[in-house]
Amino acid sequence: MSLPITFSFQCSIRRNGKSSLATDGQPLQFVQLRLRHFGQLVHTPSQQILQQTSPTLISDTLIPFSLWELEDPPFISYFFLFRFLSSYDISAAVCDAIFYNISSFAGQILLAADSNINVNFHIIADVDIVYTHWVDLDPAEDAPAVRKGASTSVIERVMKEKYDGNGGEEKEGDDQCSVCYEQLYGKRENENEKEKEVSRIPCGHMYHKSCILKWLKISNSCPLCRRELEE
Incomplete structure (x- = not known):
């Protein structure tokens, strides 16, 4: 929970x-x-x-x-x-x-x-x-000290995934990246600054691509709903 x-x-x-x-x-x-x-x-x-x-x-x-x-x-x-x-x-x-x-x-x-x-x-x-x-795990579950990151195939799939902001209903919290806590589509300070690319993972939640890739190196689950990414 x-x-x-x-x-x-x-x-x-x-x-x-x-x-x-x-x-x-x-x-x-x-x-x-x-x-x-x-x-x-x-x-x-x-x-x-x-x-x-x-x-x-x-x-x-x-x-x-x-x-x-x-x-x-x-x-x-x-x-x-x-x-x-x-x-x-x-x-x-x-x-x-x-x-x-x-x-x-x-x-x-x-x-x-x-x-x-x-x-x-x-x-x-x-x-x-x-x-x-904060998470309150089920007593029947073991809380591992170290959780494994996502597999290479999962990371490669996320790297290839592109999201243009259209198609599909947005989930709660999709206005903000829950890894860096910044707006997904923030304003650029200057014209030469590239807008951060956004990715939607299988559970439907969206993150900055660079942020979720960094997260997946230590965890194979969504930072919000905790759903694991299947290979």
């Missing part, structure tokens, strides 16, 4: 490159915010992750992050972070938590540099939006 889809946030922080001291009194101190998303299939009773897609980058930006702001109210750095994340409908509470984690990480860099306020650093903060598909 499938349960409602929920979403949450994860934030992983790391430092890029080695520390070096600024010589001109203007240290290079900034944070690279990378907003990504991925989906996972979780067995409700055991909390076991059955399937998970690779993170897909949505957008990224660089924001200044002066160590002086660890002592003074961090208006500038927080403003840039909040403006970037809130444009993707991320709440203020989540923005506060992410900024706190980055500040704590920057504080560790300051301690490692013997409290030298002019140390250079480049922090990379990956903020992941996690879409979780």
